[in-house]
Amino acid sequence: MKIIGLTGGIGSGKTTVAKIFNSLGIPVYNSDERAKFLMNHSAELITAIKKVLGKESYKNNTLNREYIASVIFNDKTKLQTINSLVHPVVAKDFEQWSNQQTTAPYVIKEAAILIESGGYKHVDKIIVVTAPIEVRVKRVLQRDNTTKEEVQARLNNQISEKERQSYADYIVKNDGEHSLIKQVLTIHQSILEED
Numbered sequence: 423m424k425i426i427g428l429t430g431g432i433g434s435g436k437t438t439v440a441k442i443f444n445s446l447g448i449p450v451y452n453s454d455e456r457a458k459f460l461m462n463h464s465a466e467l468i469t470a471i472k473k474v475l476g477k478e479s480y481k482n483n484t485l486n487r488e489y490i491a492s493v494i495f496n497d498k499t500k501l502q503t504i505n506s507l508v509h510p511v512v513a514k515d516f517e518q519w520s521n522q523q524t525t526a527p528y529v530i531k532e533a534a535i536l537i538e539s540g541g542y543k544h545v546d547k548i549i550v551v552t553a554p555i556e557v558r559v560k561r562v563l564q565r566d567n568t569t570k571e572e573v574q575a576r577l578n579n580q581i582s583e584k585e586r587q588s589y590a591d592y593i594v595k596n597d598g599e600h601s602l603i604k605q606v607l608t609i610h611q612s613i614l615e616e617d
């Protein structure tokens with residue numbers, strides 16, 4: 423199965439772009455959502471996370487996202503440790519999922535940290551969604567119950583826009599001026615026509 427990685431900085435519009443691919447019949451695996459799900463449901467992962475972040479990391483058997491965010495977004499080492507625990511579990515889950523997608527021409531693997539995690543090495547092509555930073559911050563503030571400082575902290579843990587784009591086979595400009603649907607259709611066509 424051909425795997426197309428879809429990434430972009432926080433609030434760039436990955437999920438929005440993924441939805442357009444999905445409307446064309448392309449199965450989409452949302453790594454970030456699946457990671458959250460697995461952090462709440464994989465016994466192996468729950469035990470490992472509690473070991474690193476303490477019992478407070480779960481409240482009523484549910485991931486205490488507020489507590490975790492406050493710890494890991496200010497501690498790069500802990501963030502890396504958590505990522506290294508979550509990553510193999512998500513990778514296995516993705517493999518199982520993609521093995522079931524037998525009829526699609528390709529699948530999309532959406533992941534915020536596709537480059538940072540090294541996940542990009544296991545995909546066939548990379549799509550990077552971009553938008554000006556001030557637009558991204560504004561969109562996230564409108565979407566989430568969060569603060570500018572928290573968005574900034576998350577931004578600080580991601581690679582620069584320039585570096586991310588250097589990995590791209592395709593770039594989607596989500597600045598509100600270029601048509602997303604047109605760009606997605608062009609990429610879709612190009613993927614279908616390859617080899």
Ligand code: ATP
Pocket residue numbers: 430431432433434435436437438439454534561562564565596597598602
């Ligand atoms: P995150 O990294 O936080 O998961 P993301 O990259 O998946 O974010 P989206 O959730 O797709 O980004 O988009 C962020 C917010 O901006 C959403 O509320 C979405 O509806 C909105 N948005 C995305 N693209 C556009 C656009 N072209 N015009 C207006 N709003 C948009």
